[in-house]
Amino acid sequence: xxxxxxxxxxxxxxxxxxxxxxxxxxxxxxxxxxxxxxxxxxxxxxxxxxxxxxxxxxxxxxxxxxxxxxxxxxxxxxxxxxxxxxxxxxxxxxxxxxxxxxxxxxxxxxxxxxxxxxxxxxxxxxxxxxxxxxxxxxxxxxxxxxxxxxxxxxxxxxxxxxxxxxxx
Amino acid sequence: xxxxxxxxxxxxxxxxxxxxxxxxxxxxxxxxxxxxxxxxxxxxxxxxxxxxxxxxxxxxxxxxxxxxxxxxxxxxxxxxxxxxxxxxxxxxxxxxxxxxxxxxxxxxxxxxxxxxxxxxxxxxxxxxxxxxxxxxxxxxxxxxxxxxxxxxxxxxxxxxxxxxxxxxxxxxxxxxxxxxxxxx
Numbered sequence: 001x002x003x004x005x006x007x008x009x010x011x012x013x014x015x016x017x018x019x020x021x022x023x024x025x026x027x028x029x030x031x032x033x034x035x036x037x038x039x040x041x042x043x044x045x046x047x048x049x050x051x052x053x054x055x056x057x058x059x060x061x062x063x064x065x066x067x068x069x070x071x072x073x074x075x076x077x078x079x080x081x082x083x084x085x086x087x088x089x090x091x092x093x094x095x096x097x098x099x100x101x102x103x104x105x106x107x108x109x110x111x112x113x114x115x116x117x118x119x120x121x122x123x124x125x126x127x128x129x130x131x132x133x134x135x136x137x138x139x140x141x142x143x144x145x146x147x148x149x150x151x152x153x154x155x156x157x158x159x160x161x162x163x164x165x166x167x168x
Numbered sequence: 169x170x171x172x173x174x175x176x177x178x179x180x181x182x183x184x185x186x187x188x189x190x191x192x193x194x195x196x197x198x199x200x201x202x203x204x205x206x207x208x209x210x211x212x213x214x215x216x217x218x219x220x221x222x223x224x225x226x227x228x229x230x231x232x233x234x235x236x237x238x239x240x241x242x243x244x245x246x247x248x249x250x251x252x253x254x255x256x257x258x259x260x261x262x263x264x265x266x267x268x269x270x271x272x273x274x275x276x277x278x279x280x281x282x283x284x285x286x287x288x289x290x291x292x293x294x295x296x297x298x299x300x301x302x303x304x305x306x307x308x309x310x311x312x313x314x315x316x317x318x319x320x321x322x323x324x325x326x327x328x329x330x331x332x333x334x335x336x337x338x339x340x341x342x343x344x345x346x347x348x349x350x351x352x
Contacts, residue, residue: 057223
């Protein structure tokens with residue numbers, strides 16, 4: 001299975017046509033795939049809170065958005081999640097590279113990894129963790145759930161899911 | 169002129185457009201001067217008005233005017249390259265540059281000292297960047313709307329705030345009526 005293609009297919013199938021990204025090595029393939037899709041407008045952001053602002057505007061303009069980012073961005077976007085996305089009750093699927101988990105080569109990444117789920121839980125953000133490749137089968141249901149309830153929803157994808165980091 | 173005087177003067181232009189308004193006193197002033205369903209008031213999240221407006225402009229065809237501030241642009245300076253590289257000709261970013269953080273007590277910003285936001289916007293690649301005097305705002309804004317081209321306006325004006333109550337409208341109501349205005 002080509003995970004990058006499967007993810008892009010699920011986004012398109014759920015009518016998601018506005019995707020902002022902040023890069024990560026693990027996400028490089030899916031970002032490239034999205035960039036090549038005609039039915040998705042891809043707009044890279046300089047920072048993840050900026051990206052969430054873009055997504056909020058796109059959604060109010062009638063497009064279904066998504067953001068692709070690293071878990072370090074949870075630290076950057078706590079205020080935006082609480083006072084924009086949640087306060088105005090907006091849907092936002094967040095496909096997140098879960099750095100600092102098993103098979104992570106960079107020690108500093110672990111420092112945010114240990115806070116990631118706790119922060120998401122503190123914000124009452126529904127959170128899913130993809131560890132095995134087959135976990136991607138749930139993505140379609142998660143996207144439907146996100147636009148059903150108008151909430152930000154986190155999909156954490158770790159190095160094992162992507163087939164390793166640095167040793168792949 | 170201070171911001172509220174400018175907003176009063178341009179209210180007839182803003183009334184028929186989709187407006188995304190900056191957090192704090194700017195939104196309170198616009199709300200008090202001419203509340204419209206087509207106004208999206210930011211109640212939190214400093215810095216993101218320009219980003220919300222750009223997403224909105226890229227997603228649908230109606231003109232979008234963002235009322236931003238120099239302090240908020242400085243908070244989210246990364247917005248300017250994104251705006252420059254994703255041209256939406258229905259997008260006008262109007263930066264009310266009074267050289268101060270108005271909502272927090274008029275502390276000076278760097279834009280009121282050595283930093284030129286118009287030059288920053290140009291260096292980021294933005295086209296149609298116009299710095300203007302407060303008294304010319306209405307004319308410049310109307311011309312920008314009529315041109316059908318993306319614009320970044322930097323309106324140099326005096327520091328100061330009008331006294332208005334905080335907005336107590338529920339955020340979901342603000343958002344819902346705004347979305348209905350977008351679709352109308």
